[in-house]
Amino acid sequence: MVDVAAVDETFKRLQSHKGVLGIIVINADGIAIRTTFDNDLTVQYAALVSHFTVKARSAVKKLDGDNDLKFLRIRSKKHEIMIAPEFEKSHEYYLVVVQDPSRET
């Protein structure tokens, strides 16, 4: 089970950062269970992120069975997407933060 209070706390803390455009929590099936984006953007980011995270994790484990993915960062001209696959205890959810790199502090 995800710790709802801990997720709420994380959301609040991240939203107060300058440059944060939105935050999503995605489950292992790529479904967003919490989001600050509208529906369209949430679905787009959730699809992109779950696709990558699953691929990245399996690639990392394939290179070394003893290794595991900790963090993924995709920087584009307009956005920076940060993915934390282990932000809560169960490791069943991914935390996704989308940031505007020009407003990063």
Next chain:
Amino acid sequence: MVDVAAVDETFKRLQSHKGVLGIIVINADGIAIRTTFDNDLTVQYAALVSHFTVKARSAVKKLDGDNDLKFLRIRSKKHEIMIAPEFEKSHEYYLVVVQDPSRET
């Protein structure tokens, strides 16, 4: 054409950093054209990185046709892989740096 002197300079500069385990330059076909790793590791990293970078770039452009991938960072328990798709003028080569996160400065 890739600027050979600029690539040499980048290699030298990066190798002097503490925690850098190896550096690879990969072309658009996923072939390593420069590497500090042995053959096996070079082939493994080249396959992983070219796969991701192509996927990440197309995903970023799909979300916004005007956007483009700038930087990719895959952090695992044991390594941190940093991928710069635009490190030289032609944008035809990817620079890959593998770092030991516990020795990062």
